[in-house]
Amino acid sequence: MxxxxxxxxxxxxxxxxxxxxxxxxxxxxxxxxxxxxxxxxxxxxxxxxxxxxxxxxxxxxxxxxxxxxxxxxxxxxxxxxxxxxxxxxxxxxxxxxxxxxxxxxxxxxxxxxxxxxxxxxxxxxxxxxxTTVLPPIEGLGHPAVHTLRTIADLYALTTRLAGLEAEIAAGRTTPTRAVVVGAGFIGLEAVEALVARGLTVDVVERADQVLPPLEPDLAPLLAGELRDHGVGLHLGISATAVVTQPAGADHAVVLELADGTALDADVVLVSVGVxxxxxxxxxxxxxxxxxxxxxxxxxxxxxxxxxxxxxxxxxxxxxxxxxxxxxxxxxxxxxxxxxxxxxxLGHPTTPQAPVLGTAIVRVFGLTAAVTGPNHTTLATAGVAHEQVRVHASHHAGWFPGAEPVHVTASFAPDGRLLGAQAVGRAGVDKRIDVLATALRAGFGADDLAELELAYAPPYGAAKDVVNMVGFVAQNVLDGTMPQWHAADLDEVGATSLVLDVRSHAEHAAGHLDGALNVPHTELRDRIDEVREAAAGRPVAVHCATGVRSYLATRVLLAAGLDARNLSGGWLTLITTPRAAREPEGAPA
Amino acid sequence: MxxxxxxxxxxxxxxxxxxxxxxxxxxxxxxxxxxxxxxxxxxxxxxxxxxxxxxxxxxxxxxxxxxxxxxxxxxxxxxxxxxxxxxxxxxxxxxxxxxxxxxxxxxxxxxxxxxxxxxxxxxxxxxxxxTTVLPPIEGLGHPAVHTLRTIADLYALTTRLAGLEAEIAAGRTTPTRAVVVGAGFIGLEAVEALVARGLTVDVVERADQVLPPLEPDLAPLLAGELRDHGVGLHLGISATAVVTQPAGADHAVVLELADGTALDADVVLVSVGVxxxxxxxxxxxxxxxxxxxxxxxxxxxxxxxxxxxxxxxxxxxxxxxxxxxxxxxxxxxxxxxxxxxxxxLGHPTTPQAPVLGTAIVRVFGLTAAVTGPNHTTLATAGVAHEQVRVHASHHAGWFPGAEPVHVTASFAPDGRLLGAQAVGRAGVDKRIDVLATALRAGFGADDLAELELAYAPPYGAAKDVVNMVGFVAQNVLDGTMPQWHAADLDEVGATSLVLDVRSHAEHAAGHLDGALNVPHTELRDRIDEVREAAAGRPVAVHCATGVRSYLATRVLLAAGLDARNLSGGWLTLITTPRAAREPEGAPA
Incomplete structure (x- = not known):
């Protein structure tokens, strides 16, 4: 034409x-x-x-x-x-x-x-x-260095991998090593792929965590999954140079990091963004x-x-x-x-709505997904928000195969959902898609609490993970459940009585120094003991996930104590980074 | 207290x-x-x-x-x-x-x-x-007859099943047979359970289809799955009597149906509602x-x-x-x-919103789920609506393991979503939860088209199933894609040229009598042939799922022909019940 x-x-x-x-x-x-x-x-x-x-x-x-x-x-x-x-x-x-x-x-x-x-x-x-962004690393022109955005990139990389596999088949005994620079969405997919291909993989990420858009309390779950699959993590550090190794060396290059670490590599995959x-x-x-x-x-x-x-x-x-x-x-x-x-062509359009940036990645057995801004983005933009955390089973807990979905969600003071993230082994994509739809709808905590999601035991729960997020946000925002955050542990530990309402056995398996252990079922009978230990200080309550400690917080508040519940409980506490100095209330 | x-x-x-x-x-x-x-x-x-x-x-x-x-x-x-x-x-x-x-x-x-x-x-x-509704069947007092709503019901049923299993262990050679009366959500779960337990199962349902709330074009998918697992289906018929068999008979009772059919049973489970x-x-x-x-x-x-x-x-x-x-x-x-x-207790409440009736059931390898009213409910309530059908992969089709999600959704003339249903082997619960959230939000076709759902190849597609439902609804409602429905095949077949734009091989494998086969890639070159065959009649286009026939419909409309696309394509046509008399345009 x-x-x-x-x-x-x-x-x-x-x-x-x-x-x-x-x-x-x-x-x-x-x-x-x-x-x-x-x-x-x-x-x-x-x-x-x-x-x-x-x-x-x-x-x-x-x-x-x-x-x-x-x-x-x-x-x-x-x-x-x-x-x-x-x-x-x-x-x-x-x-x-x-x-x-x-x-x-x-x-x-x-x-x-x-x-x-x-x-x-x-x-x-x-x-x-x-176009692929290349970071300021010397020696990126080496043929061992690849990117992965186009079909041409793919063919170049797989050709190199096939060559390395041919070396192994021909008797090479040194394991093939790869370093992935950048632990974002594509970088993590590449890590998974290279491990699946049989390589020994290190990942270098300038940020302090893998998948930088992920909330800091969720990212360590991915880091653990990567380590469990043999991936070496180098976080909070930059790569500086790709150094060609002499012919006959075990590996084609060494990737040098800013702290002097030298990582052997036969393949370097750069994935720091576009x-x-x-x-x-x-x-x-x-x-x-x-x-x-x-x-x-x-x-x-x-x-x-x-x-x-x-x-x-x-x-x-x-x-x-x-x-x-x-x-x-x-x-x-x-x-x-x-x-x-x-x-x-002059056809009626649907104008573009502001974008949520909904994204998801599989990292071996885990899924991580996000929709809307995270805490840092909200704080940078000056958007007031409160975060809630839920660890709830992806389907009825009594149905075989239940897996926890770890959700961190942000709400405006008026209850409006602002963003949400989730990590888990099952049901993560579903919850983020529901939350992305809710976010687009301008839904608030009340709406999430009332969502009518499909329930039969293999698929969900009568109170779905998303409903739970809504319930918790309602309780936090209307003052029914004041909360404290693991990131504030140093300060809270210094000023409050930490009350662990888990069972004696759970407490014995790991707890905060100085925490008083009163299982929630004993709390009503031991309330005077708690009051005495608090000695006028606030009581910072926690259990494993935040459910039992919610009940305890209500009992303490009714008794006139200044009680707060740890958002996300022990499960969140152990994955939340804190200030570099070791806090007084560090896990024992 | x-x-x-x-x-x-x-x-x-x-x-x-x-x-x-x-x-x-x-x-x-x-x-x-x-x-x-x-x-x-x-x-x-x-x-x-x-x-x-x-x-x-x-x-x-x-x-x-x-x-x-x-x-x-x-x-x-x-x-x-x-x-x-x-x-x-x-x-x-x-x-x-x-x-x-x-x-x-x-x-x-x-x-x-x-x-x-x-x-x-x-x-x-x-x-x-x-309380469990008991239908008017004689002999329901027989100990072989059970219901399944309470723990007591469960214990009675499992005790009977254990007894029957003991008989098998002791040498009984007749297979144990069960009949489930009622093919609703609980009835189907019970059918699956009894088959898993090793019984030979028949199901009797008064309605013409299994899972009566399901759209008639989706229910046959479940029926096929049940038959594939050896379940005998007796649809559109009532049970009339439980007849005790003499001692020494192969089975405890016979369940008689209104047409004289007699079903042997050691267990009769009644599940017709509450x-x-x-x-x-x-x-x-x-x-x-x-x-x-x-x-x-x-x-x-x-x-x-x-x-x-x-x-x-x-x-x-x-x-x-x-x-x-x-x-x-x-x-x-x-x-x-x-x-x-x-x-x-005087706490602020979240008033109950009108309920959607979101529900889901697993039937062996299939999942069926619904949210909001179906076609019959809408028609009975006098709510004007248009239905669209999509068969789209639950994740990127080129990623291994893609399974179709079959969706039938209803929209108001102004584009508002009114209800949706889905059946498939994967990803059904997610789509219905998203659609339930959208329904609660009052979303329309435009909103569904623009939903930002989580996409990576293992989880979805850049254009998710729900987006596709929105796209199709937009096209239908704004006149870009006029459509016809499989339920109207008799009338359409009698008045229109049926144009099959699938490949020659697909056409040869099964087609409507009298359909003209012009693969969509040949259509532009053969438009005169189609015009001649139509001879002034409307052109009723179809392909396998509705995608290629949409392209063809646009070509035909641009050529000045009165063209309509079959909603859901051949996949919907072969599962849609039609009037009892064999239509002229029946599948050849």
Missing amino acids: ISSTPGSTTRPPDTDGARRVVVVGGVAGGMSAAARARRLDERASIVVLEQSDHVSFAGCGLPYQVSGEIPDRSALLLHDPASLRASLDLDVRTRHRAAAIDRVGQTVTVAADGGTYELAYDALLLAPGA RPASDLAEAAGLALGERGTIRVDADQRTSDPHVWAVGDAAEVVHAVTGTTGPVPLAGPANRQGRRAADAM | ISSTPGSTTRPPDTDGARRVVVVGGVAGGMSAAARARRLDERASIVVLEQSDHVSFAGCGLPYQVSGEIPDRSALLLHDPASLRASLDLDVRTRHRAAAIDRVGQTVTVAADGGTYELAYDALLLAPGA RPASDLAEAAGLALGERGTIRVDADQRTSDPHVWAVGDAAEVVHAVTGTTGPVPLAGPANRQGRRAADAM
């Missing part, structure tokens, strides 16, 4: 009045837009320019092809130009790069193997994606937003009324905080593409 | 001003209320009257103890009077039955083994639950609601300001339709109990 072909330099004629849509970038958002555009307008000319060899590939599946969990190399290549032509009459041009935009003339300069040409558009969609690939947009003079994003309105339209942008490079507004920035996630990208197509 | 004891007949003194709370019924709603009451008021006198031997048992777990999946006989007995005294200072009295209420004097007459006594209350909570146990409330002159429920306000208060009611016996308002009736589900009962306690 487009008369221009590689080599031509003139603007194509527009003889039949069909709309000319040009899409830059043929993955996720770009391809969603192109497909939707065709469904809305059978006559439109739709050209998709993709600079790589592949369109419409499943980028999120790359780690699972590294591991072999997805064995078929073609499984991630969902479509090709021929199938897209046949199904959707799209003109998909791989290895064609949009080199410049003439916004006045409404043309794109395209660079291809055969030369450059101009392509006229009535509507231009930019879906350029993101940045919007907005160079083309910037060069065309389109307005940019925060952190190099392309600024768009709620219909994905840029500062130019004939140009739209979607995906990793497009700016979004974050829910709750109202801050702006990129959101490099596949789900939003796909929906943005659909919306942009609607807007480009 | 209560001074009255069995045998006393005087109203107890109220010397210390503590509130006197009496709870009738010690399971689910009643026990939730008692526990919450204690947490809110340490001084209150709280008496729980339970006519059976057990309080706080997990009624939903009964089928799983029949199967042996929960082997420990005590697992379902969550608490006993001693543990409730120790933990919550509750005065729990089993085998004490509330025989009458004196609302003027604010006393309950209690019948116990030692005689009757009066118990004064400031606040009375009725949580009497439900009715509110509102006799005590009715005798006390409390206002009753629909179908024998106790009428309550949004705080669970009955027509008497000192009496509250919760659980299976309490009236609820159904969401969407606004009709009233009972909702015999554990989740609502527990939350109602908590709310009633708040109301009784």
Whole structure:
């Protein structure tokens, strides 16, 4: 339909009045837009320019092809130009790069193997994606160093891994070692994949914890799972150099860390993040937003009324905080593409809502998932909030196979849900999806308490994890259950009586120094003993998860004592980092 | 705290001003209320009257103890009077039955083994639950006939099963047979349990399908699963008599059906439903609601300001339709109990929202779940609606183990979600919980399309099943994709050209008589052929699931043809019941 072909330099004629849509970038958002555009307008000319060899590939599946969990190399290549032509009459041009935009003339300069040409558009969609950020580490040019964002990255990495496996098959006795730099979502998926592939893996993360977006009380659960699978963790430290080893050395390189640690590696995988690939947009003079994003309105339209942008490079507004920035996630990208197509073709749109940043990762047997801002983000944005923690079974506790779901959720003082995170071995994705839906709905603690979720013993509980989150938040926010936080243990331990209402056996297995142990079932009879020990101080109550200590807190409050319940109980306490100095109330 | 004891007949003194709370019924709603009451008021006198031997048992777990999946006989007995005294200072009295209420004097007459006594209350909570409905079948008094609602029912049934197993161990060669009367949620759980226990099972259901609340296009999926596990299905027919067999016969009884069918059985389990146990409330002159429920306000208060009611016996308002009736589900009962306690003790309440009736059942490898009203309920209530159907993978299709989730959802003409149902082998509970949350939020198709659910390949897809439901509903409601329904096949087949846009191979494997097969990738080149075949008639398009036929429908509409897409495609067509006469367009 487009008369221009590689080599031509003139603007194509527009003889039949069909709309000319040009899409830059043929993955996720770009391809969603192109497909939707065709469904809305059978006559439109739709050209998709993709600079790589592949369109419409499943980028999120790359780690699972590294591991072999997805064995078929073609499984991630969902479509090709021929199938897209046949199904959707799209003109998909791989290895064609949009080199410049003439916004006045409404043309794109395209660079291809055969030369450059101009392509006229009535509507231009930019879906350029993101580029991998490389940290300031010396020696990243070594062939042992890889990234994992494109099909080309995948092939390079798996080729190297196959080579190393061939060495093992040929008699190499040294175990193959990998270091992953960056313990974010993709980094952790890569760690899991490399372990599955049989490598010995270290991970280096500049932040003090794995998966930095995760609340500090939840991240150690992932760290434990990684260690249990033999992964070496190097947290709170940067890598500084990749040092080539001499021929005949056991490993190809050594990765040096800032503290002098030297990690042997045959593969170094760098995964410290991405940045919007907005160079083309910037060069065309389109307005940019925060952190190099392309600024768009709620219909994905840029500062130019004939140009739209979607995906990793497009700016979004974050829910709750109202801050702006990129959101490099596949789900939003796909929906943005659909919306942009609607807007480009004059179809009614669903304006983009502020994004929640819902995300999830599998780390061996654990799942971690988040929706909405975490404590740090809320605090940075100055959003007042209270956090509650629940450790509740993913289905009825008396039904075989019950696993705890560990939830940390943030609520506004008026009860509104602000964000939630969960970690566990089962049912985590379900709870985060429900909480993401609730967050989008503007639900509060009362709404969560009243949610009517599906209950039969294999699936949930009459009081689901999400209901429990609502109940606890109600109790905290209306003052029924004052609480204290494990992060404040130093201060609380110094000023309060710590009351452990677990059983004597649980107490004996591990407790805070100086804690008084009164099992909750004995509390009513021993209330005077507690009053005496408190000697006018507040009473900081805890049990294992916060349930029994809630009952105890109510008894103490009724007795006129100033009692608070430890949010999340002992289970949260043992995973919560505290100030570097050893507190008086440290676990004995 | 209560001074009255069995045998006393005087109203107890109220010397210390503590509130006197009496709870009738010690399971689910009643026990939730008692526990919450204690947490809110340490001084209150709280008496729980339970006519059976057990309080706080997990009624939903009964089928799983029949199967042996929960082997420990005590697992379902969550608490006993001693543990409730120790933990919550509750005065729990089993085998004490509330025989009458004196609302003027604010006393309950209690019948116990030692005689009757009066118990004064400031606040009375009725949580009497439900009683098993017995259908009009002759011979239900036979010892082979069981129900499954209480611990006593469980023990009777498992004792009989153990006896039958002993007969097998002693050399009995005839397989043990069971018939379950009623294929509702509990009936199906019982069927699964009895099969797991090794019995040969038939199920008799008066309705034309298993699980009558399920949409007629989804129920056959469950029926197939039951048949695949050897279960004999007798649908659309009633049982009429249990006929005792002579000593020495192969089986204890024969269950006769209305059409003369005779089913051998060693066990007959009747599970056709429950009715509110509102006799005590009715005798006390409390206002009753629909179908024998106790009428309550949004705080669970009955027509008497000192009496509250919760659980299976309490009236609820159904969401969407606004009709009233009972909702015999554990989740609502527990939350109602908590709310009633708040109301009784003057704590702020969360008023009960209209209930969605969210429910779920496992049937061997399949899960079926519902939230909100189905098509029949909506039609009966006169609520205008359009149904959409989606068959989408529970996680990325290219990730190993993807299973289809079959969703049928109803939307108002303005886009509002009205109800949804799903069946599948994985991920069904998650989608129904998200949809239940969306339904509670008043979300519409646009909101579902934009939901930001957690995506990584093991958990979902960039366009989740729920997003897809939203997309399809948007397309149907805004006219982008006119659709037709499999239930209308007779009429559509008689008036339209049926166009099968699946591949030639799919078409060859099974198709509608008279359908024209034009694979969707050939459609643009063969549009004239279709126009000629249509000869002015509408074109009824279909593919396997509705995706390719959506593309085809858009092409046909753009070509000026009157095209409609089959909702749910071939997968829905082959499970949708049609009029009894064989339609012209029946599957060939």
